Amino acid sequence: MRRLAAVLPAPAHLLNVCADRYRFAVGFAASLLAGKVSLLPSTHTPEVIKQLRLFAADVFCLTDDPRCPIDLPRVIYPQGAPAPDTEAQSWPPPALDADQVAAYVFTSGSTGSPLPYRKTWGRLVNCVRFEAQCLGLNGQAHTLVGTVPPQHMYGFESTVLMPLQGGHALGSGRPFYPVDICSQLEAVPAPRMLISTPVHLRALLATDTRLPPMALIVSATAPLSLDLAHEVERRFGTRLLEIYGSTETGQIASRRTTATLEWQLFRGVRLVSKAEQTWAEGGHVEQPTLMCDVLEITAEERFLLHGRLSDLVNIAGKRSSLAYLNHQLNAIPGVKDGVFVLREEEAAAAHGVSRVAALVVAPGMSSAALIRELRKRIDAVFLPRPLVLLERLPRNETGKLPRESVHSLLTTALKRSRSASR
Amino acid sequence: MSDNASPLRQPARPADNTELQREVAGLVVAALNLDVAAADIDPKAPLYGEGLGLDSIDILEIALVVSKQYGVQLRADSEQNEQIFRSLEHLVDYISAHRTK
Numbered sequence: 401m402r403r404l405a406a407v408l409p410a411p412a413h414l415l416n417v418c419a420d421r422y423r424f425a426v427g428f429a430a431s432l433l434a435g436k437v438s439l440l441p442s443t444h445t446p447e448v449i450k451q452l453r454l455f456a457a458d459v460f461c462l463t464d465d466p467r468c469p470i471d472l473p474r475v476i477y478p479q480g481a482p483a484p485d486t487e488a489q490s491w492p493p494p495a496l497d498a499d500q501v502a503a504y505v506f507t508s509g510s511t512g513s514p515l516p517y518r519k520t521w522g523r524l525v526n527c528v529r530f531e532a533q534c535l536g537l538n539g540q541a542h543t544l545v546g547t548v549p550p551q552h553m554y555g556f557e558s559t560v561l562m563p564l565q566g567g568h569a570l571g572s573g574r575p576f577y578p579v580d581i582c583s584q585l586e587a588v589p590a591p592r593m594l595i596s597t598p599v600h601l602r603a604l605l606a607t608d609t610r611l612p613p614m615a616l617i618v619s620a621t622a623p624l625s626l627d628l629a630h631e632v633e634r635r636f637g638t639r640l641l642e643i644y645g646s647t648e649t650g651q652i653a654s655r656r657t658t659a660t661l662e663w664q665l666f667r668g669v670r671l672v673s674k675a676e677q678t679w680a681e682g683g684h685v686e687q688p689t690l691m692c693d694v695l696e697i698t699a700e701e702r703f704l705l706h707g708r709l710s711d712l713v714n715i716a717g718k719r720s721s722l723a724y725l726n727h728q729l730n731a732i733p734g735v736k737d738g739v740f741v742l743r744e745e746e747a748a749a750a751h752g753v754s755r756v757a758a759l760v761v762a763p764g765m766s767s768a769a770l771i772r773e774l775r776k777r778i779d780a781v782f783l784p785r786p787l788v789l790l791e792r793l794p795r796n797e798t799g800k801l802p803r804e805s806v807h808s809l810l811t812t813a814l815k816r817s818r819s820a821s822r
Numbered sequence: 823m824s825d826n827a828s829p830l831r832q833p834a835r836p837a838d839n840t841e842l843q844r845e846v847a848g849l850v851v852a853a854l855n856l857d858v859a860a861a862d863i864d865p866k867a868p869l870y871g872e873g874l875g876l877d878s879i880d881i882l883e884i885a886l887v888v889s890k891q892y893g894v895q896l897r898a899d900s901e902q903n904e905q906i907f908r909s910l911e912h913l914v915d916y917i918s919a920h921r922t923k
Contacts, residue, residue, distance in 0.1 A: 576878070577885050579897045603882050607889045716879045753879055755855075771875065780877040786857040817857045 404430035408475060411458035415439045415449075415472060417551065418464040422572035423477045424550040425560045427462045428503075432521065433494060438503040440551050441514055442647070442718065444470055447728070447777040448506075451514050455504075498522025505553055507647045508720040510711075512727030517648050518686060527650050527684040528562040530666045534654040535593075535616060535641055537566060542615060543588040545571040546595040547581060548717075553647045554620045558595050568593075578609040591615035598624050599716045599753070601632055614638045620645070621717030623705055629657035644705065647719065648689045649680050653703070665701040673697060692719075713742055715781045716753055728777040729758060732770065737761040737793050740784065741806055757810055758784035761792055788813040843914045846888075850910075853887045854880050863910055870907040881907060888913075893922035 404426055408414070414431055416438050418424040431438050439459060441448050449471055452459050461472040468474060500521045506514035544563060548555035563570045571588055575581040581604060585592055592614045601619055604611070605628070617632060620643040624632075632640045644663050645651030653663035665671065668683030671691075678695040681688035694706040708714060711721045722740050729738040738760040762770060767787040774783055794805035847860040854876070867873035870881060884907075885896040894917050896906065906916045 576882070576898055577896050578889075579895045580899070583897075599879065599882065603886055606886045607895075753883075780871075781879060783875060783877070814857055817859075 401426050401429045401433065404477070405433040407478075408434050408436065408462075409460060409473075411436075411460055413437050413439055413456035413459040414462050414475075415441075415444075415452060415459055415470070416462045417444060417468065417470065418462060418477055419549075419574065420464050420572050421546065421550050421555075421559060421570055421574060423464045425564065425570065427477060428550075428560060429564065431462075432496060432500070432502055435500070437501050439506070440503055440553070440556060441506040442508070442552065443779040445775070445777055445779065446471065448514060454513075455516060496521050498525075503556075505556075505647050508724035510721060510723035510727065512724060512731060519650070520686065523684040523686060524557070524561055524650070525565055527666065528557055528565050530684070531558065531562055531643070531651060531654070532566045534664070534666070535618065536639070537568075537616075539566075540591065541567050541569065542591045542593045543569040543571065544593040544595055545573075545575065545581070545584045545588060547575060547600045548595060548597060548621075549574060552717075553645070553650060554597075554643070554717075555595070557645075557651055558618060558620070558643070578604050578607045582609050582611055585614065586612045593618065597621045597717045598628070601628065605631055605635060611636050616641065618643060620651070622714055624657060626657060626661065633658055646680075646689070646692060649685045649691070652680055652683070652685065662698055662702045662704055665703070671695060671697050671703060678703075713754075713756060713782070715755065718779055718781050720778070720782055722756075725756065725778060725782055729760065729774065731777070732762075732773045734765050735760060735762045735770070737795075739793060739801060739806065740782075741810055743785075743810070755785045756782055758787045759790055759793055759806065759809060760787060761790055765789075786813065786817060839914055839918055842918055843910060846914050846917060847910060849887050849891060850884060853883050865910040865914075867909060868907070869910060869913065873909070876907070884913075888917060891923065892917050892920075894920045 408430060414436055416424055416427045418427050428438055439452055439456065441452060459472060461470050461474040462477060463474055464477040466476055498521055501518055502521045502524055503519045504516045505519060506516055509515040544559060546555055546559035548559065550556055550560050559570055571584055573584055575584045585594060590613060594614055594617045596619055598619060614636060617636065617638055617640045619640060624642055629640050640657060642655050642657050643651045644653040652669045653665045655663045666683055669680060669685055670682040672679045672681065678691045679688050680691050692712045693708050696704045696706055698704055711723055713720050713722060725740040729735060729740065738758060741757045742754060743757050744754050760770060767789055770787055771783055788810065793801060794809060795801055843865055847863045851858065851860045863874060869876050888894050888896065905912050907913060
């Protein structure tokens with residue numbers, strides 16, 4: 401870490417895209433030591449990189465992949481750098497100022513540019529220390545395996561910061577297939593923790609994968625149903641805890657789902673209801689923040705989660721807003737009008753992953769060409785399915801798009817494409 | 823078998839792979855709720871990214887379906903992993919070679 405800190409270049413902002421969790425952690429720690437700020441956008445499309453440059457002109461990229469395609473000056477995390485012993489050498493952990501800006505995370509704003517949220521070191525530390533308490537780790541060192549990337553707020557907190565603070569070991573990989581999740585868990589010593597999401601937990605259950613004994617499974621990014629929670633605990637013989645939070649606030653609450661559907665707020669965090677909106681503030685939350693979900697406050701530190709506010713989309717744990725997606729679509733040269741539509745009705749059928757569709761007016765352009773353009777701007781999970789080309793959108797006199805007209809157009813288009821060339 | 827196929831005729835794929843291809847295409851369309859007819863999927867087009875435009879969520883779903891139906895466990899460290907989703911043909915060849923059901 402010291403060695404890496406010493407070789408980082410002068411600029412203050414870095415984009416850490418190391419895929420290897422250990423390297424990401426070392427890179428992050430080195431950047432802290434060097435007084436630099438890590439930028440953590442949710443995706444790395446060319447458009448987002450452009451926006452990052454506007455945010456911090458000096459940003460450089462720290463990567464462990466020599467073939468990294470990101471268009472930024474780069475530092476390649478030394479290949480073949482010796483792995484440390486598992487026994488930490490005893491040098492005193494560096495003291496860092498609580499107000500030091502450790503990172504900026506970004507969300508999709510309605511103006512089409514990612515919105516920055518500052519994360520200071522002290523608050524990050526408090527947050528993950530409390531997380532460890534909520535998870536019942538009792539000061540005992542665990543080894544964790546995560547299926548989530550370290551760049552995402554959840555992975556950043558739970559698979560990088562928490563181990564750094566709590567003295568846990570972290571698995572450097574990011575297993576994807578159920579078989580691989582199992583092998584990585586088997587390869588690490590007990591007590592084990594799996595940090596994952598509903599998408600992967602469902603996959604583990606659906607493939608009847610056997611997992612080695614675990615102390616704990618943590619799930620976040622979307623709520624798990626009570627049925628699934630019970631099944632996870634039963635099949636894997638372990639506790640399941642869920643975490644609730646947001647990129648803007650970090651994690652703010654947790655629950656043992658099989659015990660209660662209510663979420664328990666982290667110490668010091670308060671929810672304030674104003675009109676139809678809920679704001680989170682206090683504790684480790686940097687500033688009062690509007691929560692993107694519909695929360696029902698049930699007691700002083702407890703709430704129920706009822707679903708998201710209408711503009712937001714969450715696809716397999718990745719979050720965006722329809723306003724942001726619409727902005728990106730309409731910014732494509734040649735697009736006269738376009739709108740993204742959430743396909744909720746089919747979510748239940750398609751294993752709980754609802755997709756977005758798009759209705760587009762772009763004379764002379766093919767849907768393939770439009771998708772290619774979108775791919776440069778937005779994360780792949782938000783690419784429209786399907787992208788329907790139209791002569792015009794069914795806007796009414798006030799320019800609004802009535803929900804029913806949009807959905808009936810979409811249904812017609814779907815019927816047409818599915819019955820084609822039978 | 824010689825690599826120099828006669829210009830007159832390429833060696834045909836074994837008949838049951840075509841059948842399997844139809845079957846797998848159908849499974850993929852159903853599992854992913856795709857808005858394309860199974861018969862319309864170009865067997866040589868990429869599945870991931872370009873071509874059919876699948877993403878990692880879809881890949882996981884395919885892994886589930888393939889495991890249930892054919893007993894094939896996809897894993898990231900297999901050498902052929904990058905090849906498996908290069909096209910429907912590649913996926914089907916892999917299933918054909920490793921199926922236990």
